[in-house]
Amino acid sequence: MTARAEDVAARSSVPFLRQAMAIAAKDLRIEIRGRHALGTLLPFAATLLVSFGFAFGPGRDVLERTAPGLLWMATLFAAVMAARRSYQAETEDDALEGLLLAPVDKAAVFLGKATAVALELLVLVIAVLLMVVVLFDLSPGNPFALLGAFALGTVGLAAVGGLFGVVAEAERTREAVFPMLVLPLVTPVLIAGVRATDLATTGQAGEAAQWLGLLLAFDIVFVSIGILVFGHLMED
Amino acid sequence: MDVAARGLGKATSRSGERALGIAALVAVVVSATLSLVVAPPDAVQGEVQRLMYVHVPAAWLAYLSFFVVFISSVAYLKTRRSRWDRIAAASAEIGVLFTALAIALGALWGKPIWGTWWTWDPRLTTTAMLLLIYFTYLAVRRVVDNPSRRARWAAVIGIVGFVDVPIVHLSVVWWRSLHQQATLLRVGGPEIHGSMLAALLVGVVAFTLVYAYLMTLRLRIGRLEERAVREALSPQVGELEEADV
Numbered sequence: 250m251t252a253r254a255e256d257v258a259a260r261s262s263v264p265f266l267r268q269a270m271a272i273a274a275k276d277l278r279i280e281i282r283g284r285h286a287l288g289t290l291l292p293f294a295a296t297l298l299v300s301f302g303f304a305f306g307p308g309r310d311v312l313e314r315t316a317p318g319l320l321w322m323a324t325l326f327a328a329v330m331a332a333r334r335s336y337q338a339e340t341e342d343d344a345l346e347g348l349l350l351a352p353v354d355k356a357a358v359f360l361g362k363a364t365a366v367a368l369e370l371l372v373l374v375i376a377v378l379l380m381v382v383v384l385f386d387l388s389p390g391n392p393f394a395l396l397g398a399f400a401l402g403t404v405g406l407a408a409v410g411g412l413f414g415v416v417a418e419a420e421r422t423r424e425a426v427f428p429m430l431v432l433p434l435v436t437p438v439l440i441a442g443v444r445a446t447d448l449a450t451t452g453q454a455g456e457a458a459q460w461l462g463l464l465l466a467f468d469i470v471f472v473s474i475g476i477l478v479f480g481h482l483m484e485d
Numbered sequence: 486m487d488v489a490a491r492g493l494g495k496a497t498s499r500s501g502e503r504a505l506g507i508a509a510l511v512a513v514v515v516s517a518t519l520s521l522v523v524a525p526p527d528a529v530q531g532e533v534q535r536l537m538y539v540h541v542p543a544a545w546l547a548y549l550s551f552f553v554v555f556i557s558s559v560a561y562l563k564t565r566r567s568r569w570d571r572i573a574a575a576s577a578e579i580g581v582l583f584t585a586l587a588i589a590l591g592a593l594w595g596k597p598i599w600g601t602w603w604t605w606d607p608r609l610t611t612t613a614m615l616l617l618i619y620f621t622y623l624a625v626r627r628v629v630d631n632p633s634r635r636a637r638w639a640a641v642i643g644i645v646g647f648v649d650v651p652i653v654h655l656s657v658v659w660w661r662s663l664h665q666q667a668t669l670l671r672v673g674g675p676e677i678h679g680s681m682l683a684a685l686l687v688g689v690v691a692f693t694l695v696y697a698y699l700m701t702l703r704l705r706i707g708r709l710e711e712r713a714v715r716e717a718l719s720p721q722v723g724e725l726e727e728a729d730v
Contacts, residue, residue: 412641413642416625426621426624426625426628429617429624430621430625430642433617433653434618434645434646434649436614436653436656436657437649437652437653437655437656440656440659440660441656441659444659444660460659463655463656466652467652470652471645474644474645474648478641478644478645481562482637482638484633484634484637
C-alpha cells in the first residue's frame with residue numbers, strides 16, 4: 250500500500266481521468282487476484298436464481314415471464330455486495346487512510362471505484378443472463394438492446410454503490426442500512442432495466458430505446474452527483 | 486442566506502414560538518370547521534371525501550419538508566454551520582411523520598373509493614419511495630456517532646434523495662403506462678364547490694403553520710441536545726456559551 254501511495258504521490262500532477270483510471274485499475278487488480286466477484290458473487294447470484302425458481306416454479310410460463318425481473322433482482326443484490334466489498338478492501342489494514350492521504354482528487358477516487366464496480370457487475374450480469382437463459386428458458390433476443398441495458402444499468406448501480414459504499418464500511422452502519430439506502434435510490438434502474446430486458450427478449454427491441462434513455466439519464470445524474478459530493482463523505 | 490438565517494432566528498425565539506403555536510392552533514380549528522361543517526359532502530364520494538382536507542395538506546407538507554431538507558443540506562455542505570444540519574434533521578423527522586400520515590390517509594380513502602388500499606399509482610408509489618429514502622436518512626443519522634460525519638453524510642443523502650425523486654417518479658409513470666388499468670376516479674373534477682376549495686386551501690395553510698411550529702420546537706431541542714453534549718464534553722462547565730444559533 251505504501252509503495253502504491255508513494256507511486257500516486259509521485260504522479261500528483263496527473264490529469265483527473267488518469268487518476269480515476271489508476272484507482273479503477275488498482276481495484277480490478279485486487280479483484281483479479283482475490284476473485285471476490287467470481288468467487289463469491291457468482292455463486293451467490295446462482296443460489297438466488299435457484300431460490301427464485303423454487304419460489305415461482307416449476308411452471309415454465311411464470312418463470313419465463315418473471316425472468317427479466319429475477320435477473321435484475323439478482324444483479325441488484327450482487328451490486329450491493331460488490332460495492333460494499335470495494336470499500337471493505339480499503340478499510341482492511343486502514344488502506345483507506347492511505348488513499349485519502351494520497352494527492353488524488355477525491356472525485357477521482359469515486360469515479361475509479363465506481364468504474365471498477367461497474368466492470369465487475371457487467372461481467373456478473375452477463376453470467377447471470379446465461380444462468381437465466383438456462384434455468385428459466387429466457388430467449389436472449391436482441392443482443393444489442395440487451396447489452397445496452399446491462400451496460401447502462403450497471404453504471405447506474407455502480408455510481409450509487411460507489412458513492413455510498415464508504416457509508417457501508419464505516420461505523421456501525423454495515424448491516425441493513427446500506428441496502429436500505431441503495432435499493433430505493435436505484436428504483437429507476439430496476440424498472441428501466443427490467444422493462445428494457447423484457448422488450449429486448451420478446452422481439453420488441455425498438456421500444457426499449459425509451460428505457461435505455463432513462464437509464465442513461467440516471468447514469469449521468471448519479472455520476473455527476475457522485476463527483477460533486479463524494480469528497481464530503483470522505484472528509485475524515 | 487444570512488437574511489433567511491436571521492428570520493429563522495426570530496421565529497425560533499420563545500415568543501416567536503408561542504405566536505406560531507397559537508396561529509397554528511387557530512388555523513387548525515378553522516380548517517377543521519371548514520372541512521367538517523361548512524363544506525358540503527361530495528356528490529359522488531360522500532363523507533369519505535372529507536379525508537382529502539387532511540390528506541392533501543399532509544402530502545404538501547411531505548414534499549415541503551423534504552425540499553427544506555434538500556436546501557439546508559446544500560447550505561450545510563457550503564457553510565458547514567451546524568444550524569443547517571439541525572434544520573435538515575428537524576425537517577426530515579417532521580417530513581417522515583407527515584408522509585406516513587398522507588399515505589395512511591390515502592389508503593383509508595382508497596379502500597372505499599378505489600376499492601383497494603393500495604394501487605401502483607405514480608404519485609402513491611413515488612411518495613412511498615420518498616418515505617423509504619428518508620427512513621434511511623434518519624437511520625443513518627442514528628447510527629453515526631461522530632457529529633461532523635453524521636452531518637456530512639446526512640447532507641449528502643438529503644441531496645441525493647431529493648434529486649432522485651423526479652427520476653423515480655418518471656420511471657414509475659412510464660412503468661404504469663405499460664400496464665394501463667381501469668381509469669380511477671379522481672378527486673375534484675372540473676367543478677369544485679367554493680367552500681370545498683376554501684377548506685382545502687385553509688387546510689394547507691394550517692398544516693404549514695403546524696410544520697413551522699413543530700420545526701421551532703424541534704430546533705430548540707436540537708440546540709439543547711448539542712449544548713448538553715458540549716457541556717458533557719467540556720471541562721470548564723462555568724464558561725458555556727450559547728450554541729451557534
